[in-house]
Amino acid sequence: MPILPIDTRRYGTSELLEIFDEENRLQKLLDVEAALALAHAKVGTIPQTDAQKIAEMASTRYVKVERVKVIEKEIKHDLASMVRALSEQCGSSGAYVHLGATSYDIVDTANALQLKDALSVIGKKLVEFKGVLQNQAGVYKATVMIGRTHGQHALPITLGFKFAVWGYEVSRHLQRLDECKKRVLAGKISGAVGTQASLGEHASEIQALVMERLGLSVAEISTQIVQRDRYAELIGLYALVASSLENFATEIRELQRPEIAEVFESFEAKKQVGSSTMPHKQNPEICERVCGLARIVRSLELPALENMVTWHERDLTQSSAERFILPQSSILLDYILSLMINLIANLRVDSHRMLQNLSITGGRSMSESVMMALVKKGVNRQQAHELLRQLTIKSTTESKPFKQVLLEDPFVSRQLTETEIDTALDPKNYLGTAIQQAEHFAKSP
Numbered sequence: 001m002p003i004l005p006i007d008t009r010r011y012g013t014s015e016l017l018e019i020f021d022e023e024n025r026l027q028k029l030l031d032v033e034a035a036l037a038l039a040h041a042k043v044g045t046i047p048q049t050d051a052q053k054i055a056e057m058a059s060t061r062y063v064k065v066e067r068v069k070v071i072e073k074e075i076k077h078d079l080a081s082m083v084r085a086l087s088e089q090c091g092s093s094g095a096y097v098h099l100g101a102t103s104y105d106i107v108d109t110a111n112a113l114q115l116k117d118a119l120s121v122i123g124k125k126l127v128e129f130k131g132v133l134q135n136q137a138g139v140y141k142a143t144v145m146i147g148r149t150h151g152q153h154a155l156p157i158t159l160g161f162k163f164a165v166w167g168y169e170v171s172r173h174l175q176r177l178d179e180c181k182k183r184v185l186a187g188k189i190s191g192a193v194g195t196q197a198s199l200g201e202h203a204s205e206i207q208a209l210v211m212e213r214l215g216l217s218v219a220e221i222s223t224q225i226v227q228r229d230r231y232a233e234l235i236g237l238y239a240l241v242a243s244s245l246e247n248f249a250t251e252i253r254e255l256q257r258p259e260i261a262e263v264f265e266s267f268e269a270k271k272q273v274g275s276s277t278m279p280h281k282q283n284p285e286i287c288e289r290v291c292g293l294a295r296i297v298r299s300l301e302l303p304a305l306e307n308m309v310t311w312h313e314r315d316l317t318q319s320s321a322e323r324f325i326l327p328q329s330s331i332l333l334d335y336i337l338s339l340m341i342n343l344i345a346n347l348r349v350d351s352h353r354m355l356q357n358l359s360i361t362g363g364r365s366m367s368e369s370v371m372m373a374l375v376k377k378g379v380n381r382q383q384a385h386e387l388l389r390q391l392t393i394k395s396t397t398e399s400k401p402f403k404q405v406l407l408e409d410p411f412v413s414r415q416l417t418e419t420e421i422d423t424a425l426d427p428k429n430y431l432g433t434a435i436q437q438a439e440h441f442a443k444s445p
Helices: 016-018 021-042 048-057 065-074 079-088 091-096 103-139 159-184 197-214 231-255 287-301 300-306 318-345 351-360 364-375 383-398 402-408 410-415 416-425 434-442
Strands: 144-148 154-158
Touching: 016 103, 016 318, 021 048, 021 065, 021 351, 021 402, 048 079, 048 091, 065 079, 079 091, 079 103, 103 197, 103 231, 103 434, 144 318, 144 351, 154 159, 154 364, 154 434, 159 231, 159 434, 197 416, 197 434, 231 287, 231 300, 231 318, 287 300, 287 318, 300 318, 318 416, 364 402, 364 410, 364 416, 383 402, 383 410, 402 410, 402 416
Parallel strands: none
Antiparallel strands: 144 154
């Protein structure tokens, strides 16, 4: 009976759920056993016909999940149960199944196969997400809005600039993913403690042949397991990506508040319900879901780090934890990435409200622009800063527009004409290279 929301398919895409489902997991274990048998045949340690028989029967068409579970209930060992179930299907060739291997030769290599498929999907979605951000950076490159620091109005930016900032962050994650794959997508056939003693004189060649057939790199050295710094690095990367997605989603949640109301999640007006009791509600529920699930992804980094600690050449503490953290982290990251792709692509933008919000402070958010205009006139920068600090306070306490306060100040009015003050107070004139930076990202490869 399904219990967790991943099991009920509330969360997760069909692609990742299929990669980590029970039957596909069994198939990956069988794929490793098939590759092992064929490698043995290649070096001459078992007959080719027996290897071919094992490879043919190493399929969930013949080896059923249900049969493996029946055996496991009796012998209390999941991998040995798979080996017995496969051997049953191979007749006399079954004698060569799992030859020279230890359980985690098969498990860790199967892990790498599943992660290879998962990272392929996640990588493509990161590329797609970057593309969506590039498109939006181009569309909104000149859409002026207030930039905020400490939750307060700071200086004008553009929405396209904001998308570019996010997009370059995604680009760095793509770089990290490419680097991470080199270390994570590695398998091993090294026997009970890593010495390959059970594999004989062709041990290194057998290991290399297995990984070549499976499209994986060979772990440089291992004990009974591949060392868990590999998985800790991967879950750490997942946590980084999830944190970025939560950051982006949090910004959208903030900007959707009625007091700000600059950008909004899409809302299906004909059917979608925002609240069970308040008919007017249009909540940023997708963003909130992203934020909540990102926290679960991050939380899985701790057990991944703790799994690096093992007694001697291995113990079983990693096993139970990894049955959760590898599928869950991959499935949830892929899912929230899919949510964000759709959310950003269909984001509703109120550029008129952005312009209205720019004027909330009565022009005071342009104080730096006025300061720089004074500096260009030869005024000492520190003197200009202190003067404008005082004038912004006067504008606030007396509820006067900043322009009026500037015009009334004798020092400022001697330095700047009204036209120059108007120019300095226009947010569109103080964007620096924001538009060009958004354009550069939008056109980047």
